[in-house]
Amino acid sequence: MNFDRIKEKLEILADAAKYDVSCSSSGSNRKNTKNGLGDSSGMGICHSYTEDGRCVSLLKILLTNHCIFDCAYCVTRRSNDIKRAAFKVQEVVDLTINFYRRNYIEGLFLSSGIFKSPDHTMERLIRVAKKLREEENFNGYIHLKSIPGASDELMREAGLYADRLSVNIEVPTVSGLKLLAPEKKHEDFTKPMLKVKNEIIQFKNERKFIKSTPKYAPAGQSTQMIVGATGESDRDIMYSANYYYKQYNMKRVYYSGYVPITTDPRLPAITSQVPMLRENRLYQTDWLLRFYGFDIRELLNNDHPNLDLDIDPKLSWALRNQHLFPVNINTADKSMLARIPGLGMRSVFKILQARKYRKLNWEHLKAIGIALNRAKYFIVCDSRLWERKDWTPEQIKSKIIKTSSSKFRKDYSTQLNLFDHAS
Template sequence: MDFERIKEKLNILADAAKYDVSCSSSGSKRSNKNKGLGDSSGMGICHTYTEDGRCVSLLKILLTNHCIFDCAYCVTRKSNDIKRAAFKVQEVVDLTINFYRRNYIEGLFLSSGIFKNADYTMERLIAVAKKLREEENFNGYIHLKSIPGASDELMREAGLYADRLSVNIEIPTEKGLKLLAPDKDRKDFIKPMEKVKNEIIQYKSEKKLLKKVPLYAPAGQSTQMIVGATGETDAEIMYTSAHFYKNFNLKRVYYSGYIPISYDHRLPSIGTDVPLLRENRLYQTDWLMRFYGFDVRELLNREHPNLDSDIDPKLSWALRNLDQFPVDINRADMRMLLRIPGLGVKSVHKIMNARKFRKLNWENLKAIGVSLNRAKYFLICDSKNYETKDRTSAQLKSLILQQSSSKFSKLHSSQLNLFDNINALPV
C-alpha cells in the first residue's frame, strides 16, 4: 500500500466531506456478535456529544470528489479547479478498520461525488459497507449517503448493510434547484427516499413475525438542505421540512448555512455571520415541530414568513399569541405547558408528575429546575405573587431582551473577575 498516496487522498476527501453536516447515529442499535469488531448503540457520532457528555466520532470521507455535475453551490463541482482523488473500495475498508483498532473512530460516514452515473457510484458505496459487515465482521455504525437516481434494487441492498441512509435534497425548493443545479431532477431525490421509507416499513412488519429477518436501516433516513444560497423564506424551508417529516418518516432534517466556496454569478454574497444565526433559528423551529407539538403553520405563515433574529421561535410565537397566556401550571395540559417560553420537555414532565401530589408554587418550580427568568411572564401557579399579563407584546419582548442582556453582562463580568483571581494566584 502506498501510504503517502493514501494520506494525500485522505486529506483531500476528508476535507471535501466537511460540508455535509447530516451525520448522526441516533436511533441505531447493532450488537456485537461472534467476536466481531465494534458495536453501534444508538449514540451520536461525528464529533458530537452524548447526553452523558461523552464525545464520539467517526471517519467522515468522500469516496471520490470527482463529479459529473456542475452544481453552483458545491465545492466538488466539475468546473472547479481543485485536486481530485478517489478511494478504492478496499482502501476505505482498511482505513475504517485501522482507525477503529486505534480507537480513533466508532463508525463510518461515507458520501461521494458522482462519477459515471448514480448506480455505478452507489454500487461502490454499498461494496464498502458489505465488505465491512461480511468480511471484517464490523458492527460499528455505518451511514451511507444515497446517490440520487440510484435504482430501487441498490437502495434495498444499501439498507441491509447501513445503519442510516440519507439523500440530500440540497436546495429547499424545486425552483432553487433548477437555478443552481439545472442538471439535477427533484424526482431523483424523491425516488430513493420513497424506496427506503417503504423498505423500513416492510422490514419492521416482517420482523414482528420472523425474528431472523435482518435489520434494515435501523437508524432510519435523514436529509440535508443548503439555506441561504437561494431566496427562499424561512417558511418555505420549514414547510419543505414538514413535508418530508410527514411523508417520508425522516429521523432528521439538517440545515447547512450557505458558505461561499466558489464564485458563480447565480450565488449571493453572504457575510460569515448570517448562516450560523439562521441555522440556529431553523434548528430551534425544527425542534419545536418534532418535540413540542407545534404545527409549522403556527410558527411561520404568510404574516410571519421569516424567523426573528433577536428572539427564539417559541418566544416569538408566545408574544404573538398573548391571548393564550398566562397558563395555569397546575391545570394546563401537556400541550399548553410545552408552549410556555422557558419550559423544556424534561421540566414539563417533572411538573406533570409533581402536581399529582400538591399544587405547585414558585419555590416548587425553582426546585424542579424551571428557568423562571422568562417563564414567569407566561404562567401562574399556587402563589399570590406572580407577573400579570398587562404588558403588551412589545413591552414584554423589550423587558426579556433587557434582562437577557443584563444576565449576559453579569456573567461576562464574573468570568473576568475569575480570570483576574486566577492570574493573582501564585504559580
C-alpha cells in the first residue's frame, strides 16, 4: 500500500464528504456470522467527535469527487476549481477493514461524485460493498449513497449489501432545485427512493414466509436537506420532511445548515453565518413529530410559518395552547405528559414508573431528576403550591427566558450589550 498517495486521496475525499451530516450507525440487525469480522446488531457507536462536535462513527468518504453535474450548493460541482481524486475499489476496502479492526469506526459511508453516468457510478459503489461483504466477510455497517438517476436494477442490488441507503434531496422545494441544480430533475431523487422503499416492504414480507430471505437495507433509508440556501420557510422544510417520512418510510431526515462555500449570486454570501440555531430548532421539531406524537400542522402552519428562535418548538406550541394546561402529573396520560414543555420522553417514562407507587409532589419530581424550570408553569402535582397563577403566555415566556441560558443566546438577543467594548 502506498501510504503517501492514499493519505493525499483520503484528505481530498474525506473533506468533500464532510457536508453530508448523516453519521448514524444504528438501526441495523446484521449479526456476525461464521466467525467473520464485525457486528452491527447493537446500537450505534460514535467512536470520536470532530472539533465541531459532530460524531465520527463511519469512514465517510467519496469514491471520487469528479462530477459531471454543476449543482450550485455543492463543493464538488464541475465548475469548481479544486483538487480531484479517485479511490480504487480495493483501496476503499483496505481502508475500511484496517480502520474497523482497530476500532476506529463502525463501518463505511460511501458516496461519490457522478462520473460518466449515474449507473456507472452506482455500479462502482456496489462493487465496494459487495467485496466487503463477500470477500472480507464484513458485517459492519455500510451506508451507500443512492445516486440520483440510478436504475432500479442497481438499487435492488445495492440494498443486498448495504445496511442503509440514502439519497439527498438537498433542496427542499422544487423551485429551489430548478434554480440551484437545473440539470437534475426532482424525479431523479425520488425514483431510487421509491424503489428502495418498495424493495424493503417486499423483502420484509417474504421474510415472513421464507426465513432465509436475504436482508435488504435493514437500517432503511434516509435523506438530507440544506437549510438556509434558498430562502425557504421552516414550514416548507418540515412539510417536505414530513412528506418523505410518510411517503417513503424514511428512517431519518437530516437538516444541514448551509455552509457558505462559493460566491455564486444565487446563494447566501460567503461571509454569512451557518444557521446553527435554526438547524437545532428543526431537529427539535423533527423529534416532536417522530417521538412525541405531534402533528406537523400543530407546530407549523399558515399563522406560524417559522419556528421561534428564542424558545423551543414545544414551549412555543404550549404557549399558543394554554387552554390545555395545567396538566396533572399524577393522572394525565402518556401522550399529554409528552406535550409538557421541558419534559423529554425519558422523564415521561420516569414519571409513569414512579407514580405507580405513590402520588408525586414537587420533591418527588426533583428527586427522580425531572427538570422543572419550564415544566413547572404547565403542571400541577400532589401539592397545594404551584407556579401557575393567571400569567399570560408572554409573562411565562419572559420568566423562562430570564432563568435559562442558551449558548445561542447571543444569536437572537436584541438587547444592546453595554459591556461589549470592555471585553
